[in-house]
Amino acid sequence: MKILVAIKRVVDYNVKVRVKKDESGVETANVKMSMNPFDEIAVEEAVRLQEAGQTEELIIVSIGVKQCQETIRTALAMGADRGILVETEDQLEPLAIAKILREIINKESPDLVIMGKQAIDDDSNQTGQLLAGILGWPQGTFASKLEFSDQRVAVTREVDGGLETLSLALPAVITVDLRLNEPRYVKLPNIMKAKKKPLETIGLGEFGLDLSPRVTTLKVAPPPERGGGVRVESVEELVDKLKNEAKVI
Amino acid sequence: MSVLVIAEHDNAELKPATLTTVTAAGEIDPSVAILVAGFDCHAVAESATKIAGVAQILVCDDARYQHQLAEDVAALVVAVAGEFSHILAPASTFGKNLIPRVGAMLDVSPISDIVSIESSDTFVRPVYAGNAMATVKSSDDKKLITARATAFAAAATTGGSASVSELQPVDGSGGRSRFVGQELTQSERPELTNARVVVSGGRGLGSAENFKLLEQLADQLDAAVGASRAAVDAGYVPNDYQVGQTGKVVAPELYIAIGISGAIQHLAGMKDSKVIVAINKDEEAPIFQVADYGLVADLFDVLPKLSAALEK
Numbered sequence A: 001m002k003i004l005v006a007i008k009r010v011v012d013y014n015v016k017v018r019v020k021k022d023e024s025g026v027e028t029a030n031v032k033m034s035m036n037p038f039d040e041i042a043v044e045e046a047v048r049l050q051e052a053g054q055t056e057e058l059i060i061v062s063i064g065v066k067q068c069q070e071t072i073r074t075a076l077a078m079g080a081d082r083g084i085l086v087e088t089e090d091q092l093e094p095l096a097i098a099k100i101l102r103e104i105i106n107k108e109s110p111d112l113v114i115m116g117k118q119a120i121d122d123d124s125n126q127t128g129q130l131l132a133g134i135l136g137w138p139q140g141t142f143a144s145k146l147e148f149s150d151q152r153v154a155v156t157r158e159v160d161g162g163l164e165t166l167s168l169a170l171p172a173v174i175t176v177d178l179r180l181n182e183p184r185y186v187k188l189p190n191i192m193k194a195k196k197k198p199l200e201t202i203g204l205g206e207f208g209l210d211l212s213p214r215v216t217t218l219k220v221a222p223p224p225e226r227g228g229g230v231r232v233e234s235v236e237e238l239v240d241k242l243k244n245e246a247k248v249i
Numbered sequence B: 001m002s003v004l005v006i007a008e009h010d011n012a013e014l015k016p017a018t019l020t021t022v023t024a025a026g027e028i029d030p031s032v033a034i035l036v037a038g039f040d041c042h043a044v045a046e047s048a049t050k051i052a053g054v055a056q057i058l059v060c061d062d063a064r065y066q067h068q069l070a071e072d073v074a075a076l077v078v079a080v081a082g083e084f085s086h087i088l089a090p091a092s093t094f095g096k097n098l099i100p101r102v103g104a105m106l107d108v109s110p111i112s113d114i115v116s117i118e119s120s121d122t123f124v125r126p127v128y129a130g131n132a133m134a135t136v137k138s139s140d141d142k143k144l145i146t147a148r149a150t151a152f153a154a155a156a157t158t159g160g161s162a163s164v165s166e167l168q169p170v171d172g173s174g175g176r177s178r179f180v181g182q183e184l185t186q187s188e189r190p191e192l193t194n195a196r197v198v199v200s201g202g203r204g205l206g207s208a209e210n211f212k213l214l215e216q217l218a219d220q221l222d223a224a225v226g227a228s229r230a231a232v233d234a235g236y237v238p239n240d241y242q243v244g245q246t247g248k249v250v251a252p253e254l255y256i257a258i259g260i261s262g263a264i265q266h267l268a269g270m271k272d273s274k275v276i277v278a279i280n281k282d283e284e285a286p287i288f289q290v291a292d293y294g295l296v297a298d299l300f301d302v303l304p305k306l307s308a309a310l311e312k
């Protein structure tokens, strides 16, 4: 099996972002950036399949600024074979990302594409489904377990009511949820080794795609603030407040 | 042109999020239609005809829609999409799975998880775990949208008298995607996303066994039970209890967070609750910053006392 994993470089999940004064976006200068946490889970799953002898080649793709190379190197240090950076300064929407990924997939012909279910910056939760739709491939979103047999994959999905299992014919697109695995820490020797693995950079222009934005952001504002609350000293006081002040019980 | 809402249902009943999505759709254009794709789903179609403000119900009742796989339902939506200016679904795992696939087939850029509608092409949606609110404008000639259930009121389930048209099924996955099974969480309690009161527990509960203390409190308050990611990951409760950026978004009248620290990812899923209570032994816990009533105490002291006080 040949696997392709798409990873996004995002503001680290520990950072509480601030909206810019001019409301044009959020402050990203001098902010820690990391691999989207879901994408780390996607890479980990692919690496485990490779370690289990189920994978011939594991390719990482990221679309974004030059610094995405660092993010790709992290994935290579986790165990992936080679990386592709599609370099662009543009802020691209999920539909555009999916169209670029299609070009790479047409060239590389993977049997499986694994991605995160959601990028924690735009919170779109779209790209995997868009890609599957564009390719006409089956989709297994919000996966918490994968099992392969006979050119199919059984995907257990985290849905609102509990869990659901689908069987998908390969090639397919999988998007991963939090419970699929726990990503490994990368060890120093592997970071050194990763520096020698191939990482190809392609300019976005080379694809000749029309990626003009369909959705434009007019404004980014801070969320409504909650009014300050009070401390209560005892259970009795709490129950009294809920009954007589807030009137919710 | 009118607006189409994709019904979320289990072939027996409409899910409440369908009703909030109808309200969002009605704010865009008062002429609302609902698509019910399912199997043996007459009861669902029948109840949909009664929703206030809905003009037309499209029903496709066929075995291939029994489990509403995205591949199959998306093909059906595309087949009827022509006459609609906007297509909406709830921002649930159902809607999030489906709408982008439709987007790919129609070459439309979807808009996820809207919380308000500025005009027929401009919407507000949270980004960065709700730490910023983006106003976005779509230039696509059709709009594909998922709507956050807690941001819109539920449409009335009576008073409507919509017409019904039957649709022919459409080729979708062709068996490349098949349903195998499901393990749905059984509970007598109200549904999390829709409950008037939610009692949530975190890592502080320490075990699945201890979660029962919290469930007892939930029963006394007729509340749904929620959890932090840490509690779900530790196996105290099933995955569908998770509240947060990547779990469920809730906005009940009363949210009680017990043994939850209040990470941004958790706050993203509950900070629009009307009244928030936090019980935590660490007075520095960030959850207190959003709490209307904070009690710094050991939850194992508080839970029995709280249950006893509510008995009175």
Ligand SMILES: Cc1cc2nc3c(=O)[nH]c(=O)nc-3n(C[C@H](O)[C@H](O)[C@H](O)COP(=O)(O)OP(=O)(O)OC[C@H]3O[C@@H](n4cnc5c(N)ncnc54)[C@H](O)[C@@H]3O)c2cc1C
Pocket (backbone or CB within 6 Å): A013, A037, A038, A120, B201, B202, B203, B204, B205, B227, B228, B229, B230, B231, B242, B243, B244, B245, B246, B247, B248, B258, B259, B260, B261, B262, B263, B264, B265, B266, B269, B279, B280, B281, B282, B285, B297, B298, B299, B300
């Ligand atoms: C990509 C990503 C997505 C995420 N999505 C979500 C999400 O959707 N929802 C979510 O909740 N989290 C999510 N998280 C995880 C989040 O960052 C936090 O790790 C998580 O919310 C912490 O859960 P917790 O508050 O239960 O645990 P902790 O942070 O460990 O807090 C436990 C709290 O319990 C208190 N406590 C302990 N014992 C007692 C006692 N006896 N009495 C009273 N208080 C006690 C402690 O003081 C502490 O404040 C996500 C993280 C990532 C990286």
Ligand SMILES: Nc1ncnc2c1ncn2[C@@H]1O[C@H](COP(=O)(O)O)[C@@H](O)[C@H]1O
Pocket (backbone or CB within 6 Å): A006, A007, A008, A009, A036, A038, A039, A061, A062, A063, A064, A094, A097, A114, A115, A116, A117, A118, A119, A120, A122, A123, A124, A125, A126, A127, A128
């Ligand atoms: N710029 C990007 N480069 C590579 N992969 C991406 C990019 N943007 C999104 N993805 C993938 O798509 C997933 C879902 O992103 P989103 O639809 O934006 O929430 C992410 O978890 C990544 O796997």
